[in-house]
Amino acid sequence: MQTVLISGGGIAGPVLAHWLRRHGFAPTVIERAPGRRPGGQAVDIRGVALDVVERMGLLEQVRGLRTRMRGMSVLDPDGREIDRSTEATFSSGRLDSEDVEVLREDLVEVVYEHTRPHVEYLFGDTVTALDEDGSGVRVDFAHAAPRTFDLVVGADGLHSTVRRLAFGPEEDFVHHLGSYLSVFGADNFLALQDWQMWLRAGDTGFGIMPVRDNTELRIAFGFESEPLAPALRDGGALRQLVVDKLASMRWEGARLAEAARKAPDFYCDAMAQIRMDHWSRGRVALLGDAGYCPSPLSGQGTSLALVGAHVLADSLARAGGDHRAAYARYERRMRPYVTLNQALATENPGGPASEESVAHAKNAMSLDS
Structure with a gap:
């Protein structure tokens, strides 16, 4: 039984672990966070990615957790409604779609x-070194004792440690898309009822949606910026930058800034894509955002993670222990799909890609091909 270390306990890594286990592998998932x-x-599961979830036996459970929006309002910088829709939202697309948010x-x-x-699962730890020889990969950890695995997969996101250790500096592969995105939660101080609000003011803007039966808000705030200096990318400085930008907005700026300042789930990072010529080197492969992050602007990061996990596991299962052949098949099958979905992020700067482009990209492969 081949052993596989998967770095990253988000979506891509555990889904890969599911399929590897089903195919007779022994997966271990390591996650830096304590849980x-x-x-x-909110993330979208679209097209062929829904087939992956269905084959896992989870589709009905996931559908039961979907967001339930009635529509959205588009506001001017003073909070006046300038447009509305009861047919689609910017976060999920058409409300009558089979896609699931x-x-x-x-x-x-x-x-x-x-x-x-x-x-x-190993929580609260991370990979610190990879040393490959002809029989496996010796992996050093920040806390656990070293172990040797037959294969290693980096499913550890935009700032992948596995990618850096196996392929080189992040700067060689990251393509900044000119903005940053912050996401955080708050109490529903706007009393929204299954209704989203979107506002743009100059080079900043946000979307607000109610969640948890309208008891909470999830706020996505974006701002245009070239790559920030390293000193500004640390958690405290970046949070303060977001707080200051929100505080300068005319409509609800003060309450949004205070929510960002207090949020225990505050997140902010660059809108960027990872573009690489190859997603494998030796016994190490990359999956999802680690290898081909499309950025949240595409709306397809989760779908790429789900489909990529299925295809990688299937390729390994078919290869009879030949990881080189497996990785080559994985890349052949995934690259056209990845290319189409990454293109969604840049098709319409400042707005979503067309429905036609999304429909084509989300169905651009078959799990059985």
Whole structure:
């Protein structure tokens, strides 16, 4: 039984662990955080990614957790409504679509609980070194004793440690898209009822949606910026930058700034894509955002993670122990799909991609091909 270390306990890693276990591998998932990460934006499961969830036996459970929006308002900088829709929202697309929008933390919890009985999880630790030889990869950890695995997969996001250790500096692969995104939760101080609000003012803007039966808000705040200096990318400085930008906004700026200042689930990072010529080197491969992050602007990061996990596990299962052949098949199958979905992020700067482009990209492969 081949052993596989998967770095990253979000969505891509545990889904890969599910499929590897089903194919007879022994997966171990390591996650830097002490447990499942709370918070995060609503994410979309679209097209062929829904087939992955269905084959896991989780589709009905996930559908039961979907967001329930009636529509959205678009506001001017003073909070006056300038447009509205009861047919679509910017976060999820058409409301009558078969696609499913859920909170990221809910999807993480569902997949974790589904895999926990059969997968080894190591929380609160991280990979610090990889040393490959002809028989495996010796992995050093920040806390646990070193272990050797047959294969290693980096599913550890935009700032992947595995990618840095195996392929080189992040700067060689990251392509900044000119903005940053912050996501955080708050009490529903706007009393929104299954209704989103979107506002843009110059080079900043936000979307607000109610969650948890309208008891909470999830706020996504974006601002245009070139890559920030390293001193500004640390958690405290970045949070203060977001607080200051929100405080300068005319409509609800003070309350939004205070929510950002207090939020225990505060998140902020660059809108960026990872573009690489190859997603594997030796016994190490990359999955999801670690190898081909499309950025939240595409709306397809979760779908790429789900589909990529299925295809990688399937490729390994078919390869009869030949990881080189497996990784090559994985890349052949995934790259056209990744390319189309990454393109969604840049098709319409400042707005969503067309419905036609999304429909084409989300269905651009078959799990059985």
